[in-house]
Structure formats: C-alpha cells, structure tokens
Amino acid sequence: MQVPLWIWLATAAGIVALLALSFFTHIRKAHEPSLKEAGAWTALFVSLSILFGLGLTAVWGRAHGIEFFAGYITEYSLSIDNLFVFVIIMSSFAVPRAYQQKVLLVGIVIALVLRTIFILIGAAAIAHFSWVFYLFGLFLILTAAKLAFEKHDEDEAYAPNILVRAARKILPFTPQYDGANISTVVDGKRHFTPMMMVMLAIGMTDILFALDSIPAIYGLTDEPYIVFTANAFALLGLVELYFLIGGLLKRLVYLSFGLALVLGFIGVKLVLHAMHVNRLAFINSGQPIGWAPDIPTWLSLVVIVSILVITTIASLLSGRRNDAGSTRTGQP
Numbered sequence: 001m002q003v004p005l006w007i008w009l010a011t012a013a014g015i016v017a018l019l020a021l022s023f024f025t026h027i028r029k030a031h032e033p034s035l036k037e038a039g040a041w042t043a044l045f046v047s048l049s050i051l052f053g054l055g056l057t058a059v060w061g062r063a064h065g066i067e068f069f070a071g072y073i074t075e076y077s078l079s080i081d082n083l084f085v086f087v088i089i090m091s092s093f094a095v096p097r098a099y100q101q102k103v104l105l106v107g108i109v110i111a112l113v114l115r116t117i118f119i120l121i122g123a124a125a126i127a128h129f130s131w132v133f134y135l136f137g138l139f140l141i142l143t144a145a146k147l148a149f150e151k152h153d154e155d156e157a158y159a160p161n162i163l164v165r166a167a168r169k170i171l172p173f174t175p176q177y178d179g180a181n182i183s184t185v186v187d188g189k190r191h192f193t194p195m196m197m198v199m200l201a202i203g204m205t206d207i208l209f210a211l212d213s214i215p216a217i218y219g220l221t222d223e224p225y226i227v228f229t230a231n232a233f234a235l236l237g238l239v240e241l242y243f244l245i246g247g248l249l250k251r252l253v254y255l256s257f258g259l260a261l262v263l264g265f266i267g268v269k270l271v272l273h274a275m276h277v278n279r280l281a282f283i284n285s286g287q288p289i290g291w292a293p294d295i296p297t298w299l300s301l302v303v304i305v306s307i308l309v310i311t312t313i314a315s316l317l318s319g320r321r322n323d324a325g326s327t328r329t330g331q332p
Contacts, residue, residue: 001060003225011225015232018048019109022239027105030180032097038244045237052233056226063297067221070301071230074220074262077308078213079234080252081259083242085205093198099180103195104239107202114206115231118214123224130279136215137270143212144264147256164200173197212263219266219273220300253318258311262304269295 022041026033033041049072057065086107090100125132167173172191178184182196217227275292278284 001064001223001225008225011229011232015112015236018045018236019105022236023105027101027239030098030102033101033240033243035244038240041240042237042244045233045240049233049236052229056229064221064223064226066297066301067223068226068230070220070297070304071217071226072233073301073308074216074266074304075213075231075234077255077259077262077304078209078216079238080241080245081255082205082209083238083245086202086242089198089201089205093194093201095195095198096177099177099195100242101239102180103198103202104242106199107206108235108238110199110203111206111209112232112235114210115214115235116228118210119224119227119231122214122218122227123222126218126222130277131274133270133274133277134280136218137267137274140212140215140219140263140267140270144260144262144267147263148260164197164204167192167197167200171196215270216263216266219270220297252312252315254311254315258307261307261311265303265307266300269300 026037026041053065053068053072056068086104090103095103122132172189173196174184174186174191174193176193177195178193180195181193182199183190183192185191213231214227217230221227221230272292273294275283275289276294278288278292279286283289
C-alpha cells in the first residue's frame with residue numbers, strides 16, 4: 001500500500017480541521033450538550049468515518065477497506081470502554097458538566113499525538129523484528145484476561161498516578177475551578193486550577209489506552225496509514241459520544257467481557273501470524289511454522305462485530321431484566 005506524502009499531510013490536515021470544527025462550533029461555548037446535539041455530531045463523525053472507509057476501499061482495494069473497518073470498529077469499541085474511566089475521573093474531580101467537553105477535547109488531542117508516536121514506533125519495530133508479533137500477541141492475551149474480570153463502577157474513586165501526585169506537591173493549586181481555565185491569579189500570583197489536574201490525569205490515562213489499542217489494531221493490519229486513520233476516526237466524536245451514551249454506559253455490563261474476547265482473539269491471531277513468519281532461532285530452528293494459519297481480516301471483522309453485537313444485546317437485555325425486577329420489588 002503506497003501512500004504518497006501529500007495524502008498523509010492532507011489526512012492530518014483534515015483530522016485537525018474536524019477537531020477545530022468541533023471546538024469552534026459547539027465546544028468552545030461552555031455548556032452541557034443535549035441528546036439531540038450529541039446525537040447529531042456523533043452521527044456526523046460516524047458517517048464521515050464510513051465514507052472515508054469506502055473511499056479507501058475504492059482507491060486501495062477491498063482488502064485494505066476491510067482492514068480499515070475492522071480496525072475502526074475495534075478502536076471505537078475500546079474508546080467506548082475508555083469512557084468509563086473518563087466518567088470516574090470527571091466524578092472524582094467534580095468537573096462541572098458545562099466544562100467537561102473542553103477537558104475531553106484536550107484528552108482526545110493528547111491521545112491522538114501519543115497514538116501517532118506509538119504507531120510510528122510499532123511500524124518501525126515490525127519492519128525490523130518479526131518477533132514483535134509474538135510480543136504484541138502475548139500482551140493482548142494478558143490484557144484480555146485482566147479486562148475480562150474488570151468491573152467499572154461510576155462511584156469508584158480515582159487513584160492519582162505518579163504525575164498527578166507530583167504536580168499536587170510541586171505546583172500551586174486553587175481548590176476551586178475558574179471556568180475552564182487551567183490557571184488563575186490569586187492575590188497577584190499565578191495558580192493552577194483543578195482543571196489542570198484533570199487534564200494531567202486524562203493525559204496519563206491516554207498513555208495506558210494507547211498501549212492496548214495500538215497492538216490490537218496491528219493485529220488486523222500492518223499498514224501505518226490504516227492504523228493512523230482508524231485510530232483518528234475512532235477518537236473523533238468521542239466528546240459527543242460521552243454525553244450521548246453517558247447514561248447508557250452503566251448498562252453495558254458485558255462490554256468489558258466482550259472487549260476481552262476481541263483482544264484475546266486478536267492476540268491469538270498475532271501469535272499465529274508470528275509463527276507463520278517465524279524467524280526466531282530457538283523456535284522451529286528459525287523456520288516458519290507451516291501448520292500455523294493466518295486468520296484472514298474479513299473473518300476477523302465478522303468475529304469482532306459478532307462479539308460486540310452479542311455482548312451489547314446481552315447487556316441491554318440484562319439491564320431490562322434488572323429494571324423489571326426492581327419495579328416488582330418496589331426498589332428505585
């Protein structure tokens with residue numbers, strides 16, 4: 001897949017333009033978006049992602065188009081799961097709803113920069129070391145095992161990471177917010193507001209998210225352009241999605257388990273691919289393992305979509321049963 005430099009630059013400019021569009025049209029003005037507003041913007045970004053995928057398919061072929069859609073769906077699903085953590089951070093820092101859009105947009109920009117760095121590192125590693133597929137695969141399998149037993153609780157307290165704890169000790173902070181400002185003047189001296197702390201927390205969390213998402217998508221495609229665009233489009237509209245499904249997040253009780261299955265499947269796919277292109281001397285004398293199959297991307301797309309659809313439906317049905325049980329027993 002040969003991607004000219006001008007297409008890379010045009011794509012990056014388009015992503016920046018879409019982020020600017022979000023900011024200047026509705027995020028810059030502090031407010032809590034309505035369901036109608038959040039739904040309209042979410043639909044717009046999803047539609048643009050689909051159109052981009054269709055355009056990529058028309059230019060570079062069906063196989064690469066399937067890789068994009070498989071990567072996009074996987075990254076978008078992981079982004080939804082990440083919203084649970086954002087809810088916990090926002091709640092722990094008591095961020096006013098009207099200012100949460102700006103915090104999330106900053107988080108998206110940070111995530112996009114970090115993922116771009118990890119994408120370039122991953123591409124360079126894969127180009128020079130085939131054993132990286134073993135590493136990525138085992139990492140995803142371990143991550144899947146951890147995620148399968150992870151429970152999200154909106155009332156869960158946020159545990160500050162080392163950077164946030166250090167910032168609290170070193171930098172002067174005010175106890176109150178000053179709108180969406182990250183700093184303010186108190187008694188003639190510049191102080192940071194809790195908004196700065198929230199952005200540090202989300203920025204550090206984005207690093208952990210990138211460690212999961214990049215190996216996952218490299219299990220579906222080894223094309224850096226597809227990896228980048230699938231990640232970028234999955235992040236676009238995440239601000240609006242946060243407000244659109246905020247009340248639905250707690251009902252997606254099986255989402256983490258579904259994502260664990262997806263990551264586990266991709267992890268196994270990566271290990272099988274590593275065996276197929278094996279060059280490690282201590283494994284099969286450095287020769288490819290002939291019986292190890294390569295799982296086609298179209299099959300990966302079918303498996304991923306099936307898992308996510310089944311777990312989403314199961315989550316919603318479980319929530320409906322719980323609501324019916326609460327109504328019968330008279331519980332709120």
